Amino acid sequence: MPKLLILGAGTHARVVLDCLRAMGRGGDVLGFVEVDGDRARWGKSYDGCRVLGGIARLASLAKSADEAALGYGANVRRAELASLARRHHLRLPVLVHPRASVSPRARLGPGTQVLAGAVVVTGARLGAGVIVNTGATIDHDCRVGAAVHIAPGAHLAGTVVVGRLSWIGIGAAVREGTRIGAGAVVGAGAAVVTAVSANATVVGVPARPV
Numbered sequence: 084m085p086k087l088l089i090l091g092a093g094t095h096a097r098v099v100l101d102c103l104r105a106m107g108r109g110g111d112v113l114g115f116v117e118v119d120g121d122r123a124r125w126g127k128s129y130d131g132c133r134v135l136g137g138i139a140r141l142a143s144l145a146k147s148a149d150e151a152a153l154g155y156g157a158n159v160r161r162a163e164l165a166s167l168a169r170r171h172h173l174r175l176p177v178l179v180h181p182r183a184s185v186s187p188r189a190r191l192g193p194g195t196q197v198l199a200g201a202v203v204v205t206g207a208r209l210g211a212g213v214i215v216n217t218g219a220t221i222d223h224d225c226r227v228g229a230a231v232h233i234a235p236g237a238h239l240a241g242t243v244v245v246g247r248l249s250w251i252g253i254g255a256a257v258r259e260g261t262r263i264g265a266g267a268v269v270g271a272g273a274a275v276v277t278a279v280s281a282n283a284t285v286v287g288v289p290a291r292p293v
């Protein structure tokens with residue numbers, strides 16, 4: 084099996100490790116690569132997996148690896164890490180937790196992660212490096228741009244369109260057909276019933292800009 088580096092050494096990196104282990108790929112993981120300049124983490128182990136060093140070592144670490152998993156929750160940084168991985172000829176595998184459900188008629192871009200209990204329904208199209216976090220659902224025919232994060236327990240009804248780098252907060256709900264612009268933030272627990280502009284932050288029920 085291809086050998087794999089996890090880019091990141093924080094909380095989301097551990098979630099990704101857990102997902103890989105559940106997928107039966109724990110033995111393929113070479114270790115974490117720390118990406119925030121936090122040298123105190125170098126050489127430490129988290130959940131039984133070692134931090135191999137900082138991101139500046141990627142060129143040398145990549146020589147023993149074939150793939151990179153994106154272990155970083157924040158969108159802009161995750162997108163940067165995806166570009167860096169590609170520059171070092173590391174493939175970005177799609178990760179689907181064995182207890183997630185993904186329709187064979189959904190499409191997932193490279194490096195996208197569908198975590199435990201999440202559901203992606205028929206006709207959905209997800210770009211590269213998307214996180215569909217624990218228990219989130221993306222219903223039929225949604226379009227989700229690259230490096231979006233759908234936080235735990237958030238729900239997109241059918242035909243929702245989410246622009247790249249947007250963040251849909253924990254437990255939010257988005258009405259069918261609604262468009263959310265690129266770089267938008269939807270607050271935890273919001274109910275989105277009308278379009279959200281690019282880079283806007285909305286909160287509440289119904290969701291309003293703040």
Ligand SMILES: CC(C)(COP(=O)(O)OP(=O)(O)OC[C@H]1O[C@@H](n2cnc3c(N)ncnc32)[C@H](O)[C@@H]1OP(=O)(O)O)[C@@H](O)C(=O)NCCC(=O)NCCS
Pocket residue numbers: 156216234235251252253268269270271272273284285286287293
């Ligand atoms: C919307 C959000 C991004 C705003 O964060 P922030 O800019 O740091 O905002 P603050 O916490 O300073 O709150 C600003 C105001 O908005 C209110 N507010 C913040 N989040 C809210 C939410 N989700 N719903 C309703 N009101 C909210 C606060 O009560 C505060 O109101 P006040 O000015 O009357 O006191 C954030 O609260 C949020 O919901 N993030 C999503 C978290 C998430 O999904 N985590 C998942 C991790 S995987």
